[in-house]
Amino acid sequence: MEIGKVPTEVLKEVIFSNLKNRRPEVLVRPNIGEDCAVVDFGDYVCVMSTDPITGAAKDIGSLAVHISCNDIASSGVEPLGIMLTIMAPPHTTKEDLSLVMSEANKAAASVNVEIIGGHTEITDAVNRMIISATAIGRQLKEKLVLSEGAKIDDAVFMTKYTGLEGTAIIARDLEEKLKEKISDATIQTAQEFLKDISVVKEGITAGEVGVHSMHDVTEGGIFGALWELGEASGIGIEIYEDQIPMRPETLEICHYLSIDPMRLISSGVMVMTIAQDKKEALMEAFKRENLILTEIGRMVEKDRIIISAAKGIRALDPPDVDELYKAFEN
Structure with missing residues (x-):
């Protein structure tokens, strides 16, 4: 199989089909496009999400915290605890572990979440x-x-700029390769995108206004996440590609590596939907919090399409191998 998230059809056929035991306390189970599991605790629910960091070599302590907390925020929830499992190869040093945990602790403090447990192991696996x-x-x-x-x-709205996380990872892990054609200033700016990958504040703000749905944008990029949003809700979506915001550094780096920024891993971006008569309230709430929000589409009855001036109307396809992995193959 190809590197990256398991394809949607394989998930349905091999993974989900084998999950047969049910508990009445479980309110939300695994599904395409659903970020979290939800367990009934009476008046409250417990919201949980898990994610590995496999596509990056640097800053993985910070990425691990932010990416999982972003999933929790997609339910309009403030994350309160996080557990970390570290699997490290035999050549790992105490200094390596200390750096990763220092990064994780700093990231946890930035979103007010506590690291409450986990597991650390050295393994040749x-x-x-x-x-x-x-x-x-x-x-x-x-x-x-x-x-x-x-x-x-x-x-349909999105926060920040498409391709943020992927651009930052590429700029940090492939810095020497990029220097062949990309300016130092562009690379340095792109590396700093990592500080913008939390969407906890955005998720909580949107939840308070009353959005109908949210989905964190990770592997598969903005187009993959929008398809998953439609799949999870069982309806269609039309996306206005020309309205999707992108940093010039992302465009330049992706062009150089011949990868598609619309299908590049994009933690730091949350997509959400809201009733037309409440969208002004959502935009005002984001403006008060100095958060970036852009309207990029509309939910429709059945078709899932992308509309652009240059390419016309085309199908919004399910997510495939993330462009990040293609960048490392080039």
Whole structure:
């Protein structure tokens, strides 16, 4: 199989089909486009999400914390705890572990989440350090937001700029290669995108306004996440490609590496949908918090399409291998 997230059809056929035991306390189970599991705790629900860091070699402590906390925020929930499992190869030093945990602690403090446990192991089963993070949050049941909640005619919004995380990883891990054609100033700016990959504040703000659905943009990029949003909700979506914001550094780096920024891993971006009569309130709330928000589409009855001036109308396809892995193959 190809490197990256397992394809949607394989998930359905091999993974989901084998999950047959059910507990009545479980309110949200694994599904395409759904970021979190949800367990009923009476008036409250426990919201959980888990993710590994496999596509980056640097800053993995910070990435592990932010990416899992972003998933929790996609339910409109403030994350409160995170557990980290570290699998490190035999050549790992105490200094390597200390650096990763220092990064993780700094990231945790920035979003006010506590690292509450985990596991650390040296093993020859991996050839570089891998971190898997599980984040936990609590929310009143009636305030929970799910990816499957989008409704026909909802406005579709995204936060920040597409390709943020992927651009930062490439700029940090492939710095020497980029220097062949990309200026030092562009590379340095792109490396700093990593500081913008948290969407916890955005998720909480959107949840308070009353969005119908949210989905964190990770592997598969903005187009993959938008397809998953439609799949989770069982309806269509039309996306206005020309309105999707992108940093010039992302465009330049992706052009040089011949990769598609619209399908590049994009933590730091949250997509969300909201009723047309509430979208002004959402934009005002984001403006008050100095958060970036852009309207990029609309939920429709069935078709999933991308509209652009240059390319016309084309199908919005399911996510494939993330462009990040292609960048490292070039």
